[in-house]
Amino acid sequence: MRLEDFGMDALTLPGPLDGKLDAIRRAGFSQVMLSAADLAGYPGGEDCAIRAVRKSGLRVTGLQVLREFEGLSGPLHDYKVGVAKSMLEMARAAAAPLLLVCSTTSPHASGDFDAQVADLRKLAMLAVPLRVRIAYEALSWGRFVDALPGAWALVQAADRANLGLAIDAFHFVASGTPLEALEEIYPGKLFLVQLSDFVGSAPASPEERRETARHLRVFPGEGSHSDRLAELIRAVDQIGYESDFSFEVFNDDYMQMSPSRVAERARRSLDWIVSRVSRRSLPVRRAASPAGTRRAD
Amino acid sequence: MVNEALPLPANPLGIRGIEFIEYATREPLALGALLSRMGFHEVARHRSREVVLFRQGGMNVIVNAHAEAVRESVRGNAPAISAIAFQVGDAAYAHRRALALGAWDMPTRAAEMELHIPGIHGAGDSLVHFVDRVDEFSIYDVDFVWTRGVDRHPPALFGLHWFGVVESVFPDRIGDWTDFYTTLLGFERLDASHFVGVLPKGTLLRSPGGYFYVQLVEPPPGADFVEWDEQLLRVGLGTPDVPKAVQGLQERGIVFVDREPLRPSERGALTQIYFGSVCFELVHSDAPPARPRATERR
Numbered sequence: 001m002r003l004e005d006f007g008m009d010a011l012t013l014p015g016p017l018d019g020k021l022d023a024i025r026r027a028g029f030s031q032v033m034l035s036a037a038d039l040a041g042y043p044g045g046e047d048c049a050i051r052a053v054r055k056s057g058l059r060v061t062g063l064q065v066l067r068e069f070e071g072l073s074g075p076l077h078d079y080k081v082g083v084a085k086s087m088l089e090m091a092r093a094a095a096a097p098l099l100l101v102c103s104t105t106s107p108h109a110s111g112d113f114d115a116q117v118a119d120l121r122k123l124a125m126l127a128v129p130l131r132v133r134i135a136y137e138a139l140s141w142g143r144f145v146d147a148l149p150g151a152w153a154l155v156q157a158a159d160r161a162n163l164g165l166a167i168d169a170f171h172f173v174a175s176g177t178p179l180e181a182l183e184e185i186y187p188g189k190l191f192l193v194q195l196s197d198f199v200g201s202a203p204a205s206p207e208e209r210r211e212t213a214r215h216l217r218v219f220p221g222e223g224s225h226s227d228r229l230a231e232l233i234r235a236v237d238q239i240g241y242e243s244d245f246s247f248e249v250f251n252d253d254y255m256q257m258s259p260s261r262v263a264e265r266a267r268r269s270l271d272w273i274v275s276r277v278s279r280r281s282l283p284v285r286r287a288a289s290p291a292g293t294r295r296a297d
Numbered sequence: 298m299v300n301e302a303l304p305l306p307a308n309p310l311g312i313r314g315i316e317f318i319e320y321a322t323r324e325p326l327a328l329g330a331l332l333s334r335m336g337f338h339e340v341a342r343h344r345s346r347e348v349v350l351f352r353q354g355g356m357n358v359i360v361n362a363h364a365e366a367v368r369e370s371v372r373g374n375a376p377a378i379s380a381i382a383f384q385v386g387d388a389a390y391a392h393r394r395a396l397a398l399g400a401w402d403m404p405t406r407a408a409e410m411e412l413h414i415p416g417i418h419g420a421g422d423s424l425v426h427f428v429d430r431v432d433e434f435s436i437y438d439v440d441f442v443w444t445r446g447v448d449r450h451p452p453a454l455f456g457l458h459w460f461g462v463v464e465s466v467f468p469d470r471i472g473d474w475t476d477f478y479t480t481l482l483g484f485e486r487l488d489a490s491h492f493v494g495v496l497p498k499g500t501l502l503r504s505p506g507g508y509f510y511v512q513l514v515e516p517p518p519g520a521d522f523v524e525w526d527e528q529l530l531r532v533g534l535g536t537p538d539v540p541k542a543v544q545g546l547q548e549r550g551i552v553f554v555d556r557e558p559l560r561p562s563e564r565g566a567l568t569q570i571y572f573g574s575v576c577f578e579l580v581h582s583d584a585p586p587a588r589p590r591a592t593e594r595r
Contacts, residue, residue: 085401125399125480128473129418131527161472 001237001245001277007031007061008266009194009248010038013259017042017049021056023259027267033061033194033246034094036087050094061244062098062135062192063091069101070119070154071109071144077119084123091132098133098191100166103142103151111144117157124160135166135191140175140213141206147175152185164191168248169232170217173225174202174209179235187240194248195233195269197223217249219265221272230276237277308505309394309483311386315459315509316428316436317350317357318532321369322376324572325349325362331571332358334549336454341441350441354453356534357437369404370422375574378529381419381462382426383482383504388415391427395481417481420464420474421528425482455542460535460580461510463499466527471500471513478502478511531575535582539566542579551577 007029013020017038024032034053042049053060066087069080091099101123110116124134138151145151148167155165167190171177196217201224203209220229233245247266254262322328329339329349337351337358347362361367361379370379385391392415396402403416403424414436416426428436443449466474478484484502491501499514510533516525536542543553543561552569554560559567566579 121480122397122399125476126401128399128477129401129420131467131470131473160476162476 003028003270004030005243006245006247006270007033007058008263009033009035009064009246011035011064012247012249012254012266013262014255014257015259018052019259021052021058023263025056025058026260027263029058029263029266031059031061031244031246032056033100033192033248034063034096036063036065036090039063039090039094046090046093053094060094060096061246062100063087063094063096064100066099066101066123068104068106068109069123070104070116071111072104072106072119073110073115076108081122081126085126088127088130088132092130096132098135099127100192101134101136102139103137103145105139105141105143107143109143113154113157116144116154120154120158120163121160124158124163127162133162133164133191134160135164137166137168137194138171138175139168140171140209146171146206147177148172148181149177149184152181152189155189164189166190166192166194167232167236168194168196169220169229170194170196170198170213170248171209172232173228174198174212176202179231182232182235182239185239187242190236190239190241191243193233193236193241193243193245195220195229195245195273196247196249197221197225197229199224214250215252217251219247219249219269219272221269221276222265226276230273233273233277307483310383310391310427310505312483312505312508313384313386314355314506316382316384316426317359317380318378318459318462319359319361319380319382320376320575321361321366321371321379322572323362323367323371323374324376325360327572328360328376328575331575332360334551335546335577336457336549338447338451339444340447340449340451341437341443344440344442348441350437352449353451354456354458356453356457356459374572376572377421377574378423378462378532380416380424380426381529382414382416382428383509385427385429388427388429391415391429392417395425395427398480400481419477419529420466421526423529455536455538455545456584457542458535458582459509460533460578460582461512462532463512463514463530463578464528465525465530466513466515467525468515470527471515474513475500475502484511531578533578533580535580537581537583539563539579539581542566 008024010020010032013023021032039046039049066084069084072080087099120136127134136151136155138145138147140146145154151165155163197220198212199216199218203212247269320328325347332351336353338353339349340352341350349360351358351360366379370377395417400417403418414426414428416424419425475486483505487501487503499512502511540563543566554567554569564581568577570576
């Protein structure tokens with residue numbers, strides 16, 4: 001885990017894209033997870049937005065988010081494939097190496113496992129010529145996939161080189177996913193980890209989880225689940241994860257603060273993570289871990 | 298009635314061979330002259346576009362200098378391999394199936410040509426076409442004018458036949474492109490014991506029926522300074538006698554790389570790079586696979 005492995009989701013920050021990029025860079029981060037809405041809504045359009053991102057010097061972690069993709073059929077499926085193609089082209093144009101996809105919540109989606117596998121395979125195939133990877137994330141209020149094991153089952157069954165997982169710490173903690181679920185995952189198949197904590201106890205219903213996720217997220221170190229979060233980050237490191245971490249913290253209060261102040265909180269949160277998940281302790285733990293040894297094969 | 302279009306399980310598209318390989322170039326005369334030295338004969342020209350068909354034995358090469366094709370496929374002045382056309386049982390089915398599995402349809406420019414050959418995006422800016430009914434009539438009959446007084450089926454020199462293509466891929470992209478060829482075209486990944494030719498590296502994929510190979514190569518380690526892109530780098534030509542083919546082609550003016558470890562051998566040989574991008578690899582391969590021969594109307 002190194003400083004350059006951490007970045008911020010543009011969605012975490014208020015205001016226009018230029019201010020977000022500037023705040024992220026000034027806070028000492030070197031990468032940004034872009035939101036398609038930030039690019040599409042930029043004055044002058046997507047091309048100008050991409051030029052602004054390039055000019056910022058920030059590395060692009062990925063692009064988010066493709067929703068409600070898997071399990072659809074007929075015209076709805078065709079429509080979503082069209083949306084996916086647009087987002088993939090945007091990802092390529094923005095030099096985003098991955099596209100984040102959330103598990104479906106759609107009432108129109110089928111829960112048929114094989115149909116969902118086929119759709120993820122199709123998405124992965126669409127991404128091949130564009131050199132984009134697909135990171136599939138379990139939304140904790142997803143209709144069929146609401147936690148990591150379900151997402152991993154689909155990704156494993158689809159078995160495509162450019163298809164992997166994203167873990168959003170909020171969903172992981174809110175859904176009460178046991179840390180053992182991580183031991184099943186081949187680290188090379190974990191493409192992204194998004195970090196946030198939240199205020200209050202774990203919400204019981206999908207609706208409560210949705211509300212909490214959208215309004216009550218806070219930075220790691222500021223919330224009610226610090227220990228759990230530290231365990232998660234440590235466990236992810238232990239299985240041999242070597243890719244990016246991004247702060248994804250939606251909060252109505254942050255939307256009323258200057259981007260630089262929010263980015264500063266992210267930077268303090270990173271300091272908290274470093275203090276809780278000490279770099280020195282990690283190699284020792286990993287060497288002692290049979291799971292870690294197995295993953296090294 | 299026997300329905301030949303019914304694909305076998307291991308060959309979902311009923312791939313039977315390569316119909317043509319296309320180069321896009323701004324300098325068709327120079328590339329044509331090189332192809333002639335390699336044993337190809339110009340046999341036909343497109344009715345309305347700057348597109349020429351070269352042929353020897355079972356191999357068709359299309360040299361496309363049409364402005365749109367060149368603009369999309371050629372960077373700088375170096376010619377590029379811009380398309381591979383597979384002979385399949387049912388081209389429309391192959392195209393539909395590929396799109397349903399996540400292939401990108403080919404750009405409109407090709408669809409606007411008189412020749413309606415369905416295709417999908419392949420490596421870099423190249424296309425993968427699907428051609429059927431090669432036994433009944435030829436796709437060239439529609440849009441090409443045969444050159445007068447020229448044998449439309451010139452025999453191949455030294456038993457030359459299509460062997461494969463080499464595709465350069467970015468680091469960590471072998472798996473992605475392996476998925477592409479295995480899923481969309483039914484290729485299989487071979488282990489290292491199958492390697493042939495003078496450059497046994499990367500990953501080798503074999504088409505159903507063994508007609509054709511795709512070799513995926515990543516940039517060599519530590520080669521950050523090398524300009525590297527995803528594209529079809531070169532074609533491989535099979536011949537039962539590599540040294541004889543090398544000697545014969547040298548006599549026709551073709552220059553082969555003659556330094557270790559690429560020195561011509563029984564296993565294979567590599568020509569020099571022409572025009573900054575065009576290169577042919579000879580590979581030992583006993584017999585050209587039995588291939589349905591197109592019967593053009595005369």
